[in-house]
Amino acid sequence: MDILLQLAISGAIVGMIYAVIAFGYQLTFATSGTLNFGQGEALMLGALVGLSVFNAGISYWWVLPIASVFGALQGFFVEWVGVRPAMKIKSEFGWIMSTIALAIIFKNVAENIWGRDDLRFPSPLSDTPITFGDAYIDPMGLAVIGGAVVIMLAVEAFNRFTILGKAVVATANDRDAAGLMGINTRWVIALSYALSSLTAAFAGVLIAPVTLTGARMGASLGLKAFAVAIIGGLSSGFGAVIGGLILGIAEKVTGFYLSTGYTDVPGLLLLLLVLIIRPAGLLGKTTIKKV
Amino acid sequence: MIRWNQWSALLLTSVALISLPWLLPNDFYLHLAETILIYTVLLYGLDIVVGYTGQVSLGHAGLFGVGAYAAGVLSIKCGLGFWIALPASMGITAAFGILLALPALRVVGPYLAMVTLAFGTIIQILINEMDFLTDGPLGIKLSKPLIHAHHLSVVEYYGVVVLIFVLATIVMNRLVHSHWGRAFEALRDSPIATDCMGVSVYRYKVLAFVLSAGFAGVAGCLYGYSEQYISPNTYNFDLTILFLLAIIMGGRKSRFGALLGSTIIVLLPKLLDDIHSFRLTACLLAGAVLLGSVVSIRRGITTLKAVWIPVLGTVAIAVVSFQLEAMTDWRLSIFGVMILLVVYYLQDGIVGFSSQWVRKLKLADRMEQSIPFAAVDVNRAPITAQSQHSSEPFLKVSNVVMAFGGLKALNRVSFSVHRGAVLGLIGPNGSGKSTMMNVLTGLYKPTAGRIEFKQRDITGSDPSAIALNGMARTFQNVQLFGEMTVLDNVLVGLHHGFKSGLFGIALRLGRFGRDDQSLRERADRLLTMVGLQHHANELARNLPYGKQRLLEIARALALDPELLLLDEPAAGLTAADIVELLSIIKVIQAAGISVVLIEHHMDVIQAACQHVIVFDFGEIIAAGTPSDVQANPKVIEAYLGA
Numbered sequence: 001m002d003i004l005l006q007l008a009i010s011g012a013i014v015g016m017i018y019a020v021i022a023f024g025y026q027l028t029f030a031t032s033g034t035l036n037f038g039q040g041e042a043l044m045l046g047a048l049v050g051l052s053v054f055n056a057g058i059s060y061w062w063v064l065p066i067a068s069v070f071g072a073l074q075g076f077f078v079e080w081v082g083v084r085p086a087m088k089i090k091s092e093f094g095w096i097m098s099t100i101a102l103a104i105i106f107k108n109v110a111e112n113i114w115g116r117d118d119l120r121f122p123s124p125l126s127d128t129p130i131t132f133g134d135a136y137i138d139p140m141g142l143a144v145i146g147g148a149v150v151i152m153l154a155v156e157a158f159n160r161f162t163i164l165g166k167a168v169v170a171t172a173n174d175r176d177a178a179g180l181m182g183i184n185t186r187w188v189i190a191l192s193y194a195l196s197s198l199t200a201a202f203a204g205v206l207i208a209p210v211t212l213t214g215a216r217m218g219a220s221l222g223l224k225a226f227a228v229a230i231i232g233g234l235s236s237g238f239g240a241v242i243g244g245l246i247l248g249i250a251e252k253v254t255g256f257y258l259s260t261g262y263t264d265v266p267g268l269l270l271l272l273l274v275l276i277i278r279p280a281g282l283l284g285k286t287t288i289k290k291v
Numbered sequence: 292m293i294r295w296n297q298w299s300a301l302l303l304t305s306v307a308l309i310s311l312p313w314l315l316p317n318d319f320y321l322h323l324a325e326t327i328l329i330y331t332v333l334l335y336g337l338d339i340v341v342g343y344t345g346q347v348s349l350g351h352a353g354l355f356g357v358g359a360y361a362a363g364v365l366s367i368k369c370g371l372g373f374w375i376a377l378p379a380s381m382g383i384t385a386a387f388g389i390l391l392a393l394p395a396l397r398v399v400g401p402y403l404a405m406v407t408l409a410f411g412t413i414i415q416i417l418i419n420e421m422d423f424l425t426d427g428p429l430g431i432k433l434s435k436p437l438i439h440a441h442h443l444s445v446v447e448y449y450g451v452v453v454l455i456f457v458l459a460t461i462v463m464n465r466l467v468h469s470h471w472g473r474a475f476e477a478l479r480d481s482p483i484a485t486d487c488m489g490v491s492v493y494r495y496k497v498l499a500f501v502l503s504a505g506f507a508g509v510a511g512c513l514y515g516y517s518e519q520y521i522s523p524n525t526y527n528f529d530l531t532i533l534f535l536l537a538i539i540m541g542g543r544k545s546r547f548g549a550l551l552g553s554t555i556i557v558l559l560p561k562l563l564d565d566i567h568s569f570r571l572t573a574c575l576l577a578g579a580v581l582l583g584s585v586v587s588i589r590r591g592i593t594t595l596k597a598v599w600i601p602v603l604g605t606v607a608i609a610v611v612s613f614q615l616e617a618m619t620d621w622r623l624s625i626f627g628v629m630i631l632l633v634v635y636y637l638q639d640g641i642v643g644f645s646s647q648w649v650r651k652l653k654l655a656d657r658m659e660q661s662i663p664f665a666a667v668d669v670n671r672a673p674i675t676a677q678s679q680h681s682s683e684p685f686l687k688v689s690n691v692v693m694a695f696g697g698l699k700a701l702n703r704v705s706f707s708v709h710r711g712a713v714l715g716l717i718g719p720n721g722s723g724k725s726t727m728m729n730v731l732t733g734l735y736k737p738t739a740g741r742i743e744f745k746q747r748d749i750t751g752s753d754p755s756a757i758a759l760n761g762m763a764r765t766f767q768n769v770q771l772f773g774e775m776t777v778l779d780n781v782l783v784g785l786h787h788g789f790k791s792g793l794f795g796i797a798l799r800l801g802r803f804g805r806d807d808q809s810l811r812e813r814a815d816r817l818l819t820m821v822g823l824q825h826h827a828n829e830l831a832r833n834l835p836y837g838k839q840r841l842l843e844i845a846r847a848l849a850l851d852p853e854l855l856l857l858d859e860p861a862a863g864l865t866a867a868d869i870v871e872l873l874s875i876i877k878v879i880q881a882a883g884i885s886v887v888l889i890e891h892h893m894d895v896i897q898a899a900c901q902h903v904i905v906f907d908f909g910e911i912i913a914a915g916t917p918s919d920v921q922a923n924p925k926v927i928e929a930y931l932g933a
Binding site: 033034035037081082085086089091092093094096097098100101102104105107108109111112219220223226227229230234259261262264265267268271272275276279280 | 341345346347349390391393394395397398400401402404405406408409410412413416417419420528532535539620621622623624626627628630631634635638
């Protein structure tokens with residue numbers, strides 16, 4: 001029983017990171033019907049920029065906002081170069097390929113700047129685990145879970161309570177109508193990309209002390225988050241959290257009882273299973289396509 | 292139909308390929324050529340998904356790997372050789388295709404890309420992990436195929452690859468020019484209309500992906516025996532991207548484009564490896580783009596604003612190539628920039644781009660003569676006559692409710708249609724007429740109520756099943772397959788008449804030929820009826836609006852319907868067009884086909900309908916003969932306001 005609790009805790013830590021990235025996919029998918037196949041790279045860049053800033057002697061708690069600002073700028077850039085021109089091509093092909101191309105470039109640039117080896121990001125919190133019963137959690141793990149919840153709530157609050165956020169929601173509901181109401185929908189799409197990369201960069205700085213940091217850390221996280229976004233539903237923020245927890249815990253359990261080599265398998269299986277049983281995702285809404 | 296010049300192109304290519312070992316007696320070049328051909332077979336398959344159905348697969352390297360490993364595992368674990376492994380690889384990979392496509396294609400959106408991306412990654416991990424089956428990271432060694440206890444030589448195996456390449460080309464050509472190929476193209480242009488023509492979009496999307504996986508499996512098996520070594524790390528994500536790049540760069544929906552794309556991706560890495568050859572290529576490319584742009588601008592085909600980015604991009608790559616000492620560090624970035632340039636500026640590939648360029652150059656010289664449209668000809672109309680009137684209603688709608696959230700677009704609607712009758716549906720905009728039609732044809736599942744068609748409950752059935760059951764329709768906002776020819780549009784409507792399966796198509800069995808000939812004649816007569824026989828090879832989107840509406844009717848009649856639903860057929864038509872439309876409706880009615888007609892033109896309703904029902908706010912407010920209804924005060928109020 002205790003081992004299960006321990007697995008659940010470590011699953012929850014990584015699951016919350018998946019959830020934040022999946023949440024980022026949802027933001028852009030809602031406004032533009034596109035998503036950034038380089039979201040994992042946005043996280044990776046956030047973490048590495050954060051590391052450089054940290055090494056320059058700035059406190060970890062200042063690194064978080066600085067990396068977030070960098071993430072937002074990176075998001076604007078992706079939208080400007082990779083999505084806006086591609087949306088003129090009336091096929092999914094354009095934006096999928098262009099965001100992948102940008103991801104390849106980002107990864108290569110990161111390799112050339114920070115090297116190919118994984119780097120250690122020192123933990124800002126004490127290493128003494130907090131124990132309850134026989135299970136324990138690192139203070140940093142707790143910070144990851146807390147931080148992930150905070151950033152998602154912050155974006156939700158932005159969408160609900162600010163006029164700019166309302167423009168995002170309006171565009172998500174009906175892009176054409178929002179455009180006719182005088183909302184600059186192209187700008188809103190750019191904003192959603194900025195928000196999405198911002199959350200990813202934030203998540204990158206959070207997770208970096210728990211795992212290692214390096215140019216190759218993004219790809220696998222971005223991929224898992226795809227699974228989470230589909231499992232939870234591409235239209236539900238809460239679904240992303242549920243999906244992230246399910247996948248994170250499923251992976252740890254598989255890794256412990258089967259073999260760590262198979263950790264990545266439950267993602268695909270759950271993905272296919274959800275698509276068979278509930279194609280819109282566990283908490284996603286089934287929409288009727290208007291003719 | 293495969294035209295003669297296609298056969299001669301294929302013959303020429305095969306002769307050139309077969310003579311290659313004598314022209315270039317060098318194992319290295321032979322192996323390059325072999326790899327190009329194998330990749331081309333895979334690209335044919337990828338083209339079905341990406342080019343024809345417009346879906347994106349990010350798992351084709353994974354499927355390629357499944358094909359190779361199927362051959363490898365059969366050899367080391369079961370001792371089965373190449374000749375059994377080849378069809379087995381195809382079958383096993385196709386089975387993986389089914390596993391992915393069935394769930395992923397249930398939803399519209401980028402799901403296939405996401406699922407196949409996950410598959411591509413995980414299959415690599417599985418191959419590494421499942422060493423009891425695959426020998427894990429060690430990989431599998433294979434020896435060349437056996438014939439009569441003799442291992443094929445490198446040249447002989449090359450001959451086998453050429454043979455399979457030629458067969459794959461023929462099968463692919465036949466496939467895309469068959470009713471299956473038309474279904475793939477149609478569902479890309481308008482999935483809704485495809486479903487309403489009795490061609491299930493979901494079924495054909497899955498079919499396309501499975502066929503595609505089959506091609507990947509064959510290619511994988513050939514590749515395994517070509518390299519004689521199968522290792523898990525070959526089949527990675529970069530290879531998938533390379534395949535996709537090849538398809539766009541070469542040109543979609545073109546056999547030659549696939550071959551060209553494959554050649555580029557096989558030769559390109561060799562070029563990028565060496566700094567000198569890379570510099571040369573980059574300069575040549577920049578020169579070609581610059582020259583092409585200058586010529587185009589001077590001929591007035593394009594503007595400076597449209598070409599400055601690709602010109603600058605290619606020149607920048609050329610300049611950068613001289614700055615870089617070692618290529619290897621920045622290889623991937625250059626690769627990424629190339630993908631961006633290709634996606635934005637070479638969408639139709641080299642094949643599509645050059646044919647467009649040539650056409651534009653010609654057009655700038657002389658304007659093409661336009662052919663006048665023929666008149667509508669309703670004599671000997673090719674409509675299958677239905678049994679005449681009967682007293683029993685054969686479409687019965689009872690208490691149908693259609694709610695979108697809180698809004699009830701239809702509220703307890705009931706009516707019925709008798710055989711051979713023409714029923715008019717009128718009402719102000721937004722009163723629920725089109726919603727009714729979408730519910731009847733299965734595009735919307737009604738919230739409550741029941742629909743019986745030919746005494747059978749069809750509530751909640753699939754649109755394609757309802758269409759095949761004898762209900763055809765046109766659309767208020769024209770839903771033609773714009774990128775297909777006028778003739779092909781009608782042939783999609785005739786899809787139900789083609790009975791051949793994969794083998795019939797690939798082998799051109801007698802039945803396929805007979806079906807094809809008789810249905811093409813039928814299509815021709817349908818086009819003559821609507822006056823489009825001289826424009827059969829024109830793209831549907833190039834027709835004037837009124838003619839597009841007539842084409843939709845011809846396409847709907849191709850289904851041999853018993854009930855035809857016309858959604859505002861006269862909208863946007865000229866007075867002369869409306870007269871022609873009325874004569875067509877008369878013929879349809881004379882053949883005993885029942886019609887439900889939504890229309891705002893009261894003269895059309897007066898002329899065509901015996902019975903009219905009036906909708907307002909999702910409810911029926913009046914019913915009767917056209918004159919009765921027009922005099923009804925409720926109707927006047929609904930239209931003009933109190």
